[in-house]
Structures are given as C-alpha cells and as structure tokens.
Amino acid sequence: MESVLPAPRRLVTPTRDALLRSFQANESRSMLWLGLELLAIFGGLVWWVAQPQHIPGWQFALFFACAFLGLFDFIVTQYLANRKRLEDIRPDAKLGHHTRDSLIAAVRRVQERLGLTGQRIPVYLAPEKDVNAFAMRLELLPGWHLFNSVQLNRSIVHLLDEKELESVIGHELGHVFPYSPIASRCMLVHALLSGVLALVIAQVLQDYDIRWGSPLLALGAARWVAFSTWVTQIRLVEFLCDDHGARAAGLVPAITTEIKLGIEHEARNSLLAHVLKAKVRHTGVPITQLLQEYEDAMPFGSVQSAQARAQLEQGIKRRLTEHDESSIKGFFQFAFKSDNTDHDALKETLVEMEAVTRIAKVPVSLPDVLNDTRLLPDLIQLIEAHPDHVLFHLEAELNDRNSTHPNTSRRILYLWRNQQAIAAAA
Numbered sequence: 001m002e003s004v005l006p007a008p009r010r011l012v013t014p015t016r017d018a019l020l021r022s023f024q025a026n027e028s029r030s031m032l033w034l035g036l037e038l039l040a041i042f043g044g045l046v047w048w049v050a051q052p053q054h055i056p057g058w059q060f061a062l063f064f065a066c067a068f069l070g071l072f073d074f075i076v077t078q079y080l081a082n083r084k085r086l087e088d089i090r091p092d093a094k095l096g097h098h099t100r101d102s103l104i105a106a107v108r109r110v111q112e113r114l115g116l117t118g119q120r121i122p123v124y125l126a127p128e129k130d131v132n133a134f135a136m137r138l139e140l141l142p143g144w145h146l147f148n149s150v151q152l153n154r155s156i157v158h159l160l161d162e163k164e165l166e167s168v169i170g171h172e173l174g175h176v177f178p179y180s181p182i183a184s185r186c187m188l189v190h191a192l193l194s195g196v197l198a199l200v201i202a203q204v205l206q207d208y209d210i211r212w213g214s215p216l217l218a219l220g221a222a223r224w225v226a227f228s229t230w231v232t233q234i235r236l237v238e239f240l241c242d243d244h245g246a247r248a249a250g251l252v253p254a255i256t257t258e259i260k261l262g263i264e265h266e267a268r269n270s271l272l273a274h275v276l277k278a279k280v281r282h283t284g285v286p287i288t289q290l291l292q293e294y295e296d297a298m299p300f301g302s303v304q305s306a307q308a309r310a311q312l313e314q315g316i317k318r319r320l321t322e323h324d325e326s327s328i329k330g331f332f333q334f335a336f337k338s339d340n341t342d343h344d345a346l347k348e349t350l351v352e353m354e355a356v357t358r359i360a361k362v363p364v365s366l367p368d369v370l371n372d373t374r375l376l377p378d379l380i381q382l383i384e385a386h387p388d389h390v391l392f393h394l395e396a397e398l399n400d401r402n403s404t405h406p407n408t409s410r411r412i413l414y415l416w417r418n419q420q421a422i423a424a425a426a
Contacts, residue, residue, distance in 0.1 A: 002358055002359065002360040002361075003358060003359065003360060004359070004360050004388040004389060005359060005388040005389070005390075005398070006388075007388070008387035008388055009388070009390070009397070009398060009399070009409075010399070010400075010410075011383065011384065011387055011409060011410060012410075013239075013410055013413045013417055013418075014239065014414070015417075015418060015421070016240075016243060016418045016421040016422065016425070017421065019239055020240070022236055023179065023236060023237070023240065026181070026229065026233050026236075027182050029229060030181060030182045030183045031182060033183070033225070033229055034182070034183070034186055034189060037189055037190070037193050037225060040196070041189075041192050041193050041196050044196040044197065044199065044200045045199075047200065048196070048199050048200055048203055051203055053206075054203065054206075055202065055203075055206045055211070063198040063199060063202045063211075063214050063215050063218075064195040064196075064198055065195075066198070067194040067195045067197065067198035067214070067215040067218040067219055067222070068191045068192070068195035068198075069191075070194065070215060070219045071187065071190055071191045071194050071222060071223070071226070072187070072191065074136075074138065074147070075147070078136075078147070078149070081124075081126065082126060082127060083124040083125060083126035083127075083151060084124060084125055085123065085125075086100060086103050086104050086107065086124070086125060087100075087104065089103075089125060095125070095154060095157045095158060096157055096158035096159070096300070097161060097162065098157055098162070098165070102162070103123075103152075103157070103165075106162060106165055106166050106169060107123050107169055110166050110170050110173065110248045110249070111173070113170075113247070113248050113426075114170060114173060114177075114244070114247065116173060116177060119177060120145070121145070121148050121149060121150060122148075122150070123149070123150045123152065123169070124150070124151045124152070125151075125152050125154060125157065126151050126152070126153050126154065127154050128153035128154060128155060129153075129154075129155050129295065129298040129299075129300060130153055130155060131153065131155045131156050131159055131261060131264050131265070131268075132153050132155075133150070133151060133152050133153060133156055133168050133171075133172050134151045134153075134172070135149070135150050135151075135172035135174075135176050136149050136150075136151075136176075137175065137176045137177075137180040137184055137185065138184055138185070138187050139184070139185040139186070140186075140187050141185070141186060141188050141189075142182070142185045142186070147187075150169065150172045150173065150176065152165075152168070152169075154300050155298075155300050155301055156168060157301075158299075158301025158302070159260060159261075159264060159301045160257060160260060163249045163250065163252075163253035164249070164256060164257040164260065166245075166248055166249035166253065167245040167246065167249035167250075167253045167254045167257045168245060169245075169248065170245035170246075170247065170248025170249055171241045171242060171244060171245035171248075172241070173244065173248070174237075174240060174241035174244030174245065175237070175241055178240075178244065179237045179240045179241055179244070181229070181233055181237075183226060183227065183229050184227075187226070190222050190223075190225065190226035191222070193222050193225060194215075194218045194219055194221075194222035195218070197214075197217070197218035197222060198214045198215045198217075198218035199214075201214035202214040235403075235404065235406060238404075238405050238406055238411075239406060239411070239414050242254060242258075242411055242414065242415060243414075243415065243418060243421075243422045243425070245257070246415055246419075246422050247422060247425060247426040251415060251416075251419050251422065251423075252373050252376065254415055255376060255412050255415055255416070256369075256370055256373065258408050258411050258412050258415075259369065259370060259412070260302075261408070262366075262391065262392045262394070262408040263366060263392070264302060264303060265392070265394060266392045266393055266394055267303040267308075268298070269353070269393070269394060270357075270393075271294060271298075271303065271308060271309060272294060273350065273353050273354070274309065274313075275287075275290045275293070275294045276346060276349065276350050276353075277350065278290055279346060280343065280346060280347060280350065283343060293315030293318075296315060297309075297311040297315060353395070356390070356393050356394065356395055356397075356398065357393045359389070359390050359393065359398075360388075360389045360390075361389055361391065361392075361393070362382050362383055362386050362389045362390065363386065363389070364379055364382045366379075366391075376416070379412075380412070380413065380416050383409055383412070384413070390409075391408060391412075392408060394407070396408075397409060
C-alpha cells in the first residue's frame, strides 16, 4: 500500500542569475587556487635544486615522468573506448528514428543556435545500453582543445526524438564551453604540480624504499588539488547545462527529455531490483552472472517492460538451472564461481529500493503529458501541490543532496520557473 512522505521533500530551485553568480564566484576562487599551485611548483623546484645531495638522476626523471604523465591516464581510456565519431558511422545505419546524417545535422543546428559554429568538437556514438551522454573538456591550458569531446550512448539516441536529442547535445556542449570550470582547463599546471611533488617526496624519502611510491602519492595529492574545486560546482553546472539544452532545442523538448529519462531509469531500476531479489533467494549464484543477464535483457532505447522482464526471467532461470545441476560440473561451478557478495548489505539495499516504491506518486499520467505537452502547466502545478509525493520511484527523488545531479523533479521545476530568463539568454 502506498503512503505519502512524512515531511515535504525539497523542491526549491535556484534562479538562473544566482547560478551564474555562484559559478563566477567559484571560478574566481579556482583562479586563486591555480595561483597557489604555481607558487607550490616554483617553491618545490627551488627547494629540490637547493638540496646538497640527490638520488640518481634517472630515478628522479622516472619519478617525475610517472607523476606527470599519470594525470593523463584518461587518454588511454578514451583511446580504447568502443566508440566512433559520427562521421565514421555507416551512412545507412539506423539508430532508432535517427541516421548518421541526421545526427550530424542535429549537432550542426545546435552549434548554430548556441553560437558555437567556430568551435570544433568531436561527437562520438558509443554502443552503450546505459541511457546517458557525456562531455569532456580537459585542456593543457585554456584554448588548447586537445581532449574535448561529447559522447552519445546509443541507448539515448534510440530513446529520444530529434528535438529532445538536440536538447541533450546542447546540455553536453554546455559542459564543454560556457560552463567548463577553469580547473579542468589547466591540466598542464596540475601535471607539473604532480611531477614536482614526486621529486620533493622522493627527495625527503631518499633513504627509504618507500620513495618508489612517490609518484602515486604525488598523483593522489595533485588529483585532489585539480578536482576538489571542480566537484563543488557539479550540481549548479547541471542546472546551467539544462538551460543550455533548452536554449538549443526549446523549453518543451528539454522538459520532455527529463520525463522520458525519468521513466526509463525507473523501469530499469525495477528490473535491477528483480535481479537482486534473485541473488538473495539463490546465494550461491554469482551476482556477476545475474547482472550479465540484466545487461543482455536491456534493449537500446526504451525498456519494453513486459518483454524485457520476460527475457530477464528466462535468463535468470537458465542461470539457476545451470547452478543446480547435480553433477560434478555443477559442484565445481558452485565452488569456484561463487562471489563474495555482502548479503546483509544487499538485503538492506533491496529494503531501501522497495521502500521507495511504496511512496505515493504525484497524481499525473506522464505518458499523457508526453503525448500532449499542453498539459505541462498541470504537471508543474501537481508537483508543487504534492511535495509529499514523488514523480518517480527513484531514491534521488526523495533527497538529492548526496547526488552529483539534481533529481528530475527539481530539474523540471528549474526549467519551468526560469523559462523567461532562459528565453532572454537565447
């Protein structure tokens, strides 16, 4: 039986102007932080050079190189990623409602609307079932656009229509251009700090074997310095990038995108709970096998609940049959394929997931809103009128304070409440 929340959930949203002021204030603090980094680099080098005795030069060169280059480990990850630039996709490829040429055209339209036609950035398509998109802006120094990119997972391309996909592209371009923190655009400074820290640490520990770990210690410190100020801006940047997407595609597509993503995440969460319940009932089956069945059951794009659940249940049943074989093979599978799952933690997770599903939902038919967007004002009124209900059965809907992203309800409310400011900025 569903019940309402004991206290109203937080539905407050910032104004666009307040977000811009906060972003600029954070950027000013980051500039000061970068200045301190440069002083630390200079001071560390001066101190190291002034030391009367150094360990062999090849060791210091190795320590510096490992610490310096270690900060760019993401390059290997990006290079090995299974993805293609949109231009490299086959012209006859069908991606839901989209084609290669329609995707390229969508990117160009978004860049034109946002005044970014002079900016070149690769856009990739990845064959991922996770309904998501990503952006990366990491520069050696501001203006050195070496590592910037946008990635669209194939699942989100299948899920959204043309205008909604333009909203997503606009959102991700917001991460790359106007709302990319300065700390992410000075990787050379952070890498130099990492290298110099490695030299200083190795010098201090030169009489101990632990000095060989100096690059790792330096990398840990440099990563914290590089990204600690960045993390504080993530939530406010998400709101700003949402309205960047609305400027690119319009307010209505930006909101319907959020609704579709919320529906999809809720459906997938339900299927994931089904997997976890199977693990609780059959402790000897490795959870990795059950999660693989979950992954295999996921289609690209929208989850057709009945079909996906049926495929998932068949896959789980097959795994359980294999596990329950009364043969020597079955015994060895049990002995060597079992995992170390924390079953108490798993049960607690399930209890929390099930508790969310018992909370009453905002009394609105989201499919009706998607079919007739004239109902959007009614949706906004119902969300605001029922703060003790949730829009989706997702944990973030209850409280998003510990999440890097605002929940869907607040994102929708932000766009609606700031529509005039967003339109004026377009």
